[in-house]
Amino acid sequence: MRTIRFILPFLSAIVAFSSCKSQYEMLLNSNDADLKYEAAFQYFNDSKFTKAASLFESMSVLTGGTERDDTVQYYWGLSNYRAKDFYKAETNFQKFIESYPRSPFAPEARFLRLDCLYRQTLRYELDQSPTYVAINAIAEYMAEYPEATNIKICQEMLDDLNERLDTKAFEAARLYYRMEDYIASRVSFRNVLKDDSENVFREDILYYIAMSSYRYAQLSVHQKQKERYMTFVDDYLNFIGEYPESSYRRELDAIYRRSQRALGRYQGLPADEELEELDSRAFEKERRRMARSEAGQIRKGAKANERLVDATEDAVIIDGMINEAEAKSMPAEKKVRNKRD
Known part of the structure; x- marks a missing residue:
């Protein structure tokens, strides 16, 4: 008896499920448009959007050319939209707009189609073809309906x-910088701005252009460094001209001073490894150190000149001694020759 009591509820559930499924299948295969119409809206109102979409789809053949057709077509798309099948929903709305451009549902269908296109786009690392399609469709809608409530x-x-x-363009260019291919990095970042001067990462792009120039100059042979540091200076001036208050300014200022020092025109504060400005006391200390260094170089130069003079005098003395020795040896050689003769 206990076993039967446990089994009966399961059997009842299976029978109920089978009957419901059979009822839905009967509706789906029925040719009764009125019955399908009511059932489809019942499923829609109960948030059973997949079943509602299937019923509206099967009903579209029966209601074609009737007053209900635009409603059926619209709710077919709306059911797919609510079921999050955005690909089918976009197709439904596109067909609806083409068939019933003056329907009361048309404005909402146009917007929902845009939303479907938007939701089908992919993250920036992947193919952006759907993104371009969505952008064009949204731009057309905004131009055609500038006063729309959804604008x-x-x-x-x-x-x-x-x-x-x-983001995709910026990250693609930054990949070259991370790979330390600074020529390709600078060219890529410049091309990004060439294609879209209003890129939201414009400040970062100009920063990386300058940094690419600087890194490339650093790695160049000595004969090429001057020209390439000058390129960095141009990029630096472009950056501070547009973004004088940028968070990158302090770093680039320090690098600019380094490049000036490398070019032999360094006159400002020396940039330390942490890219921080020296305080006044440290600067004075640095100035004195540099002055002492210059004085030391002068003294070293003077001593070198003295050593050169001494060496020259020694060379003259040695040459004189050699000449004197050669002169003394000549009579001895003559005596030897006379004896032989």
Whole structure:
């Protein structure tokens, strides 16, 4: 008896499930448009959007050319949209807009189609073809319906998609910098700005352009360094011209002073390894050290000149001694020759 009591609820559930499934399948295969219409909306209102979409789809054949057709087509797309099948929903809404451009549902269908396109886009690391499609569609909608109630949402979607493209371009260029290919890095970053001068990462891009120039100059042979440090100076001036208050300014200022020192025109504060400015006392200490160093170089030069003079005098004395020895040896050689003769 206990076993039967446990089994009966399961059997009842299976029978109920089978009957429900059979009822839905009967509706799906039915040719009764009115019955399907009511059942489809019942499923839709109960948030059973996948079943509702299937019923609206099967009903579209029966309601084609009737007054209900635009409603069926719209709710078919809306059911797929609520079921998060955005690919099918976008196709539904596109077909609906083409078939019923003046329907009361048309404005909402146009916006929902844009939302479907937006939701089908991929993160910036992946293919951005869907992003371009969505951007073009949103831009067309905003141009055609500038007073639409959804215009603010459209602008937010457009900004997000453009930022995604900007991020992809920026990260692709920065990859060369991380690989320490500074020539390719600088060219890539410049091309990013050439393609889109309003890139949201413009400040970072100009920073990396300058850093690429500096790193490349550092790694260059001595004969090429002057020219390449000058390129960095140009990039540095471009950066501070646009972003004088940038958070990168302090670092680039210190590097600029280093490049000036490398070019032999260093006149400002020396940049230490931590890229921090010296305080006044440290600067005075550094100035004195440099003055002592210059004085030491002068003294070393003077001593070197003295040694050179001494060496020259010694050489003259040695030459004189050699000449004197040669002169003394000549009579002896003559005597030897006379004896032989």
